[in-house]
Amino acid sequence: MLKILHIAPQNYAGVPYDFFRMHNQCGDFSRLITLHKNSLDFPEDVCLYLPLPDFSLAKKWRKKKVVLQENKTVVRSVYFEPKNIFEKIYFIINDFSKRSIIEKVIDQYGLNDFDIVHYDAGLDFFRDSSQAIKWKRQGKKIVCCYYGSDLRIRGVIKELDEISDLNITSEYDHLALKSDLHYLFYPYDPSELPAKSEEENERVTIVHSPTNRKYKGTELIISVIGKIAKEKKINFILLENLSRNKVLEAKSKSDICIDQVGGTMGGTGYGKAGLETLAMGIPTITNMTDEYREWLPENPFVVANDAGELYRRINELIDSVELREKSGREGKEWVRKYHSYESVNEKLKELYKLNNII
Numbered sequence: 062m063l064k065i066l067h068i069a070p071q072n073y074a075g076v077p078y079d080f081f082r083m084h085n086q087c088g089d090f091s092r093l094i095t096l097h098k099n100s101l102d103f104p105e106d107v108c109l110y111l112p113l114p115d116f117s118l119a120k121k122w123r124k125k126k127v128v129l130q131e132n133k134t135v136v137r138s139v140y141f142e143p144k145n146i147f148e149k150i151y152f153i154i155n156d157f158s159k160r161s162i163i164e165k166v167i168d169q170y171g172l173n174d175f176d177i178v179h180y181d182a183g184l185d186f187f188r189d190s191s192q193a194i195k196w197k198r199q200g201k202k203i204v205c206c207y208y209g210s211d212l213r214i215r216g217v218i219k220e221l222d223e224i225s226d227l228n229i230t231s232e233y234d235h236l237a238l239k240s241d242l243h244y245l246f247y248p249y250d251p252s253e254l255p256a257k258s259e260e261e262n263e264r265v266t267i268v269h270s271p272t273n274r275k276y277k278g279t280e281l282i283i284s285v286i287g288k289i290a291k292e293k294k295i296n297f298i299l300l301e302n303l304s305r306n307k308v309l310e311a312k313s314k315s316d317i318c319i320d321q322v323g324g325t326m327g328g329t330g331y332g333k334a335g336l337e338t339l340a341m342g343i344p345t346i347t348n349m350t351d352e353y354r355e356w357l358p359e360n361p362f363v364v365a366n367d368a369g370e371l372y373r374r375i376n377e378l379i380d381s382v383e384l385r386e387k388s389g390r391e392g393k394e395w396v397r398k399y400h401s402y403e404s405v406n407e408k409l410k411e412l413y414k415l416n417n418i419i
Contacts, residue, residue, distance in 0.1 A: 062089055062090055063084070064090050064174060065090070065179065066091070066092055066094070066172055066175035066177070067080055067081050067091065067179045068178065068179070068184075068185070068186060069093065069094070069181035069184075070095070070181075071095055071096070071097045071099045072099045073099070073181070073208050073209075074101075074334075075103035076181075076208065076247050077093055077181045078093060078103060078105070078106065079247065079248045079249055079402075080179065080181075080206075080247070080248060081093035082248075082250065082402070083250075083402040083405060083406050086402055087402060087403065087406040092106055092172075092175075093105070093106035094107050094109065094172070095109065096109050096111045097110070097113050098110055101305055102304060107166070107170060109162065111159060111162070139217070140216055140218075140219040141217060141218050141219070152188040152189075156188055159187075163186045163187070163192065173196075173199070176201065177201065177203075177204060177418060178201055178202070178204065179204045179205075180193065180203065180206070180221060180225075181208065182206070182211045183206070183217060183218055183222070183228075184211070185221055188218070190220035190221040190224075193221050193224060194224060202226045202418040203225045203226050203227075204225065204226060204227045204228075204229065205222070205225045205229070206228075206230065206231075206245075208231070208232065212232075212235050212238045213234075217239065226416050227243065227412055227416045227418060228241050228242050228243065229244070229245045230244060230245070231247040233329070233356065234330075234350075243412055245405065245408055246404070246405055246408070247400065248400060248405040249396065249400040249401070250401075251341075251396060254309060254313070254340055255309055255310055255313040255341075257341045257342050258314040260314075262314070262316060263296075264294045264295050265293075265294075265317065265378075266295070266314065266315045266317070267286065267295060267296070267297050267316065267317045267318070267319065268297075268298045268311060268315040268318050269282055269297075269299055269318070269319045269320075270300035270301070270312070271299075271301065272334075276321070277320070278321055281322060281323040281368055282322055283299070284368065286375075288372065289376065293379060298311055298315070312338050312341060315338070317343065317345075317375065317379075317385070318334075318335065318338035318343050319346045320334055320335035320338075320345055320362075322346065322366070322367070323348060323366070329347075329349050330347060330348075330349055330353055331345070331347045331362060335362070336396060339362075339393065339395065340392070340393060341389075341393070342390060342392065342393040343389055343392070344378050344384075344385050344388035344392070345388075346362070346365050346371065346374055347362050347363075348364065348366045349364050358399070359391075359395055359398075361388070361391045361395040361396075362392075363378065363388060
C-alpha cells in the first residue's frame, strides 16, 4: 500500500479531492492538505483556512497579470519570477508567517510518513519550495500536477521543478507549454450527481455554468442564445453564484449544456463542468482546436469554436431528440471509460513505474 500526500493551494473544482478519494478507494492511503478554502464549497479533507490576499491592490495585481498574459502573442510556460520587489517581499513574508502553522500540521497529520507527495498546481507549502526540498532529501518522491493558470499565467516554480520525479497535467494545451508533461485524465466519480430528470421539458433547456465569464466565453454564448431565442422557444439558464448542489440540480433537468466557447485564457476543451453533464447523459458543447479534437480518444463532445458553429450545433440538438439522446449515451459511457477512478489509477501507476517512483 502506497502512502500518497496531496498538497494544493485550493481544492480546484474538486479535482485534488477526487485524486485523494481515488487513491483511497483503489487500495492506497492518501490525505489532501489544502491551504485555502474553495469558495464553491467543494468537499475538503484537511483545509488550513489560511487567508488569501483579497484587498483591492492584490486583486488589481492579479487581474493585471492575467491581462498581460492575454496580450502575449504566444502563451508559454516559463519559470516563475516575482514581477517586482513588492511581490518578492510579499512571498518572503508570507512564507515566514505560515511556517509555524505548517510545521504543526506536518506533525499533527504525520506528513513525514508519506512515500509520494503530489504538489497540485505545482506549489509547495512555501514559495521557496523549502519543505519539498527537505522531503526530497529524505527520499520521498515528488509529483507535480498542473491544472490551468499555474502554467498559463504564473509559470513553473524552478526549485520544485528541479526535484520533481514526475510532471502530469489534465489540460491538453499544457503539453505545448512544458516538454516533460504526461497527460492524465483526471479522476471523477459520477455517484455524486443527481439522476438526470426523466421529465420532458416544455422547452428545450440549455444551461451554462461559468466560474469566470471571460475564460468561458460567456458573452459570446449569451449573444448566440439571444439570436436563437428569437427564432425558437427555448429556456436558457445561466448558473452563477449558486451553491454546487443547486448547480448540479439545475443541470440534471437540462437538455443541452454549453461548457465554453471562444473564451480567453481558459484553454480549450473541457473542465469539471463539462464532465458533470456528460456523466449525466446530457449533450455538452465546448471548443477544441483541430489537433485536440483529433487527439482526444472517442471524442464525445459537440464541438463549437466560434459563434457561427455554436449557433449551428445548438440548432441541430434542439431539432433532434434522437441526436440529443445519442450524444448523451456516448458521453456517459466515455466518462466511465476514461475518467473512472479505476482507469485513472491504473494509468497513474504506470507513470509511477515509468519514472521509478514505485
